[in-house]
Amino acid sequence: MTFPEITDLLAAQFGSDLQANTQNLQPYLTVPANQLVAICQFLRDDERLFFDLLACVTGIDNGPQANTMEVIYNLTSIPYEHNLMVKVVLARNTTSNELPVIPSVAHIWRTADWHERETFDLVGIRFENHPDLRRILLPTDWVGYPLRTDYQEQDQYHGIKTK
Template structure:
């Protein structure tokens, strides 16, 4: 199935859209170019034979010590009863003032809204075009992104010791 979807994306969007397929996992993963993410998402949602109408999860991965992150999208087609994993990899220098960024897919799948906010809040992935990208679990003035592998726990918050 994954090679069929890859071939459809290449034929309709272009060869540059697909980076590679990883088949060594429990479920194969299609890695795509961030620049083509929204176009691919719309294609996967609206194309007969794909119709991935349900985004069940968005997660972020930190490949520390490498300067690399990934965002993983778990998709399902309810009518076709199939599942599919899409992944975007991002190179970044890890500086807090230069967050890794990819386009938001919240206009394609509404469930992406809160999932992307969580990935922003805890991993520091910036989703361009997101309608309301702000922290969802931590206070607005929290420093850093706690799920990054190089995150150092704060000792205090507003003068209160954290243990």
């Protein structure tokens, strides 16, 4: 199935809030965060699509000026040999200590469990209803999120120089 066919199928099912971008080398579909779980469930369960593999979840910090973050999902249908990139844009929440929040898809694809934990750990995006959201690469008491554009590395960690 081609990207336009997938996009048309999703637009018919979920409405016009979806934004298709074909300007990049790999086209992608931007979806609202409040529809993410329903769309992902449909992408996996619909027999015409059957996206049975969540290959990657990527978190991107667009910086304090843009005040947005992105979560990108790379999906593959192994039997049908088609791919889809789905993006969600979130407010960065720079005015408070709250992290941006997006629903977890770990109950749809088991691989999301560790992908979401890595994104949480390094970028600071919280995945609501994740079964075990905790740091996966950094120590549990690490301060901050190293892949944020405004991250300030600590000078020391438990008496060990970090710079």
